[in-house]
Amino acid sequence: MDISDFYDTFFEEAEELLADMERLLLDLDVDDPDVEELNAIFRAAHSIKGGAGTFGFTVLQETTHLLENLLDHTRRGELSLRRDIVDTFLETKDMLHDQLDAYRNGGEPDAEAFERISRVLQQMALDELGQQQALTQAPPVDKAPAPAPAVSTPVQSELEPAMQAVEEGKGQRLSITLTGVSDKDRALLVEELEHFGTMVSQSGDTERYQVTLDSSESKDDIEVVLCFIIEPEQLSIEVAAAPAVAASATAETPVAEAPAESASGPAEASTVPTAEAVSDPDSAAPKAESAPARPAGKAGGKAAKGSESSTIRVPVDKVDQIINLVGELIITQSMLEQTASDLDIVSHGPLVNGMNLLQRNARDLQEAVMSIRMMPMDYVFSRFPRLVRDLAAKLGKDVELVTEGKSTELDKSLIERIIDPLTHLVRNSLDHGLEPREKREAAGKPTTGRLTLSAQHQGGNILIEVIDDGAGLNRDKILAKARSSGIAVTDTMSDDDVWQLIFAPGFSTAEQVSDVSGRGVGMDVVKRNIQEMGGHVEILSKTGQGTTTRIVLPLTLAILDGMSIRCGRETFLLPLNAVLESLQPQPEDIYSMAGDDQLLKVRDEYLPIIALHHALDVTDAKTELTEAIAVIVQGEGRRYALLVDDLVGQQQVVVKNLETNYRKVPGISAATILGDGSVALILDIADLHRLDRRKSQQRHEAKRQHLHEVSLV
Amino acid sequence: MSPQASTDALVNDAASSEYLVFSLGDEEYAVDILKVQEIRGYENVTRIANVPEFIKGVTNLRGVIVPIIDLRLKFHLDKVEYGGQTVVIVVNVDDRIVGIVVDGVSDVMSLAPDQIKPAPEFGVTLSSDYLSGIGSLEDRMLVLVDIEKLLTHEEMQLVERTAESA
Incomplete structure (x- = not known):
């Protein structure tokens, strides 16, 4: 078997990870980032790097490596986030996506782009981290999250040697926790660990096994080796420089001892490292590293495991085949039913009963199979935060994006085809619909425009709406434009008819063609696309209050x-x-x-x-x-x-x-x-x-x- | 069997190809057997409006909707009857499944290259565009139809050309 057989799996996985990364980056509150989210972003980068390394996608690996380093500093609170940093991360993510595409198509990624992005990232590392170093002394590491919980307690007696090890800077004491590892694997792991350094203590059971190790190897190296045998989620390695902290934490706040994980309250969390950061800046770094790694590793591991076991990746044509077969079954069943209905119920009782049962089962089966094809609208909506963010920045508008009905389900084939038309409508709303800040202020509206994407079921249809609270369509302008392009119109036309005019080919009322929209190709394409899907588009608009574009689609085409x-x-x-x-x-x-x-x-x-x-x-x-x-x-x-x-x-x-x-x-x-x-x-x-x-x-x-x-x- | 002989057989196999012979009226035609998916009776065809006469409609082939074309109408034969003998040859060309109605299917013939003569220029009905040649077999003459070219030909109106040709 060739390793390239696994390429597709990697590409798909990497794609998903990148999508996750983007979503998380967009969700991130720059001023007060959530550590869990930072960790999740870091893990995504880490996984891509690992895969890229395995398959020899060097450029991808190196780019993710640079990104991962920065993310690592971010999650440790050594690099405080700013909007432009997030922008750079997003840009890197796009670059990674391009590189992934290049590899997928059997090519090599653009070397120039790679060099540029690596320069940017390296420069950022230099600028931000250099600066950060100078700052460590003054303000406390305020974002150092969640305290180091229970893990540190069993090694209290080893307090002094541990401290020594840290101070010497060479060997360090590592506390390794294995969760859910079978006895056989554990023996193997312990043996493996002995190669890394001196075993100090080991105890525990299958559920949770603890090994304390003095080693000069880095934590990452050990992790990589162990992950050959077990899943990363099962493993957590901490630099056990924490005893001092644990001791002080026990003294000051007994709460910290309770294994309440990340929930144990940020108040205690900040007091502990603060005290330490001031008293012993050297040990602050290992502390910061050890603290967030654990709870995150655990929580993230659980989530990943949960989704891994509950979904399965299947090619669409296999699903379609099942749907076709079930369709056949239904037809055969109704054929049989017709034949059976001519029979005498008394003498053929069991057959008639069987037919009824068959009918019910066949219908249930059909329903169940059809639901496989259904996907939540979130799949579509989730790509808009980025688009809106970028476009709003480009246009200099403040826009708040609201999505409603993310869980509304729609047939997969429709989901994929709705993306382009919807993107077009969103661009239109941002560009033409929402007014610039000053105009909004003058009109007495909040300066931040509001763009709502909503999806809901209505009978056998799904309604997808793009709602903006902008200026609304301008009836006179549309009529004037229609006249000048030779479309027959009258002043007495109903509003609905006027709005429909914007779907005419080559119609645009934008005074200025921007690279966002306004070229006049588009609305007609939107309409055509949606009609091809068996749906239609409606426009509701009120001057000064905004425009709603409503797409009505059948739930499924099958x-x-x-x-x-x-x-x-x-x-x-x-x-x-x-x-x-x-x-x-x-x-x-x-x-x-x-x-x-x-x-x-x-x-x-x-x-x-x-x-x-x-x-x-x-x-x-x-x-x-x-x-x-x-x-x-x-x-x-x-x-x-x-x-x-x-x-x-x-x-x-x-x-x-x-x-x-x-x-x-x-x-x-x-x-x-x-x-x-x-x-x-x-x-x-x-x-x-x-x-x-x-x-x-x-x-x-x-x-x-x-x-x-x-x-x- | 000597190795030499088996090689000969292989060469022979590669050179000659097999044809399914069918009849339209009194004439004998043949199509490349590799294009033929199956042979079935003519039944249950749903008419489609506003299409050329030779497109009989569509039928259900185990859940797949397949268009049915009557070659007798296409080739303007005098006598077009539908009876127990009427046969539909289901062919698979250009990733499409199409049924063609013929008067009957007789046999499968193996034709060597020297038995296939180039098609002469025909009149209007049967353009030599979609004939791959004339097979001569003792006293029989087979018109070899290039079914792929015939069915994807514009005048068959089976395939929409607008999008693809652009």
Whole structure:
């Protein structure tokens, strides 16, 4: 087996770690960073470095190494964070991502970029840490977190030699804790440890085993060796310079002795190191190193372990295959059911019962399988804090990003496709929607703009909204722009219609084209993308109060609640969410317009009539309008009266793509397989209307042609 | 068997290729057997509106929606009937599965390169674009159809060209 077989796993893992890192960096409160978070960031960098080293991705390894060093100083509180430092970290993270991509594509990363970033990082190390050294004396290490808990207690008697060891600076006393290590592994580990130095003491059980070791090796080196045998989470190594501290802590605050881990209160935490930092600045460093490492290692380890055992990485096509198979199962099941329903219940009781059970199980299975594909919207939303932060900085605006409904689930294929349109909308809101600081102040609004991303379920749909509290759309400007680009508009158009204009290709009201948005390509693409996903976009806007862009999407593309209808001898399906009502048209409600076109009056609304048999050339259909049934349907925000022969019933169907083996068919969105194994086509309302119009026009042309010929004769 | 003989057999195998012979009316045609996925009866085809006549519709092939094309209509044969003998050859070309309706399937032939003559220039119906040649076998003449070219040909309207060709 080749090591390159593991590349993909590494790339995926590294990608996730980088995403984590970014999220954590963004969440970080610069003035009062959370030690747990700093540790998590450090661990992410550390893991990437380790992997990169193993696979020989040198550049990646070196870059992460530099970053890791800085992060290490940060988490120890030796490097206090500033916004620009976080920016640099983020930039490094981007660089790491580029490098990862380069390796993934089998290339080498950009050497120049690498040199630049390493210079920046080295310079930062020099500037910040040099400065920091001078400062150690004066202020206490105020952010030195969580006290060193229980671990230090058992070695109290060794207090003096430990201190000595530290002061000599060569060998040091290490306290190594192994958690959840089996006896066999432990024996191996202890043997291994003996190579590193002199064993002072060892005690404990499988749950928790403690080894005290005098060694001249560094803590990291020992950790690396031990990690060959056990997981990093199971191991914690501390420089046992702590006895002095432990003693003083016991004297001053008995609380610190309790193994309350990180929760034991920052008050005690700060008093201990402060006292020490002042009295003995030399030992402050090892103390700071030992203290945060432990609780973090433990908590982080638990979290990592938890997620490791509860998820499993599976290629999407495997999931899709399962979904397809389950779809087949459902079809077979309904086929059997049809056959069984003809049988006599009395004489075939067990069979009928079995069929019912099968039906229930099959449905449950289908539901369970479908839920595999569902992913939380957080997957999409989590990439926006960074984008908003960077863009806001670029535009010089203060923006607060709020996300709601992160846990709302959506089909994976939709999740992936929604990212681009949503990014575009967010950019638009930031650039055009939210006003600059001064303007906001003048309008009496808080200077910090608010951008809300929200997701929620509504029936079989998901609503995703991008809400800004900016200036709102400018109706006059849009109308003026529409006129100048030759779009037919009137002043009396409803607001909704005006807002829809911004989706016209090449439409932009931005006075200045920025590199953020305003080039006029985009909104039309957004609309098209979303329509392709079976959804639509709505805009709500109030001048001075902001704009809400709402994307309405079906929850999943794989299953559809449909209404089956009959026309002639053919069966078609209508998406149930497009069906509003059905009625028998009365002659007096039918109006003709311009000769050919017909309208149906439904409660004071005139709806264009689409005759299905006409649009789809169905023979043997009921052609008399009043004999047929009118189904009131909506598509792309408009309503139509669709004439069909019969309504058959409601059913859930597995959507099959026609384009896999064939092509897009006008008026049809997809196909499905019915209970009898035959294929039924699923109608696309808006497209059907377009098709109908086209056919009417053709017929018109033909008629005119014919008339013309007649008149010539 | 001597090593020499087995090598000969291999060379022979590589040179000649196997064809599935099918009939359209009285004419015999053949397609590369490696493109053929399966052969099944003609049943349960759902019509699709507003498409050329020779596209009969789509059918359910074990959960996969497959378009069905009647080559007899495409080649403008006089007599087009659907009966128990009517057969659908399911072919797999260009990562697509397509069923083609023919009058019957007769046998599988192995043709050596010297048995395949270049296709002559035909008339309008059958463009030599999608013929790979004429196979002559004693008194039989087989029209070798390059099924991949035929099915992806623009006039078949099976594949959308707009996006891909751009």
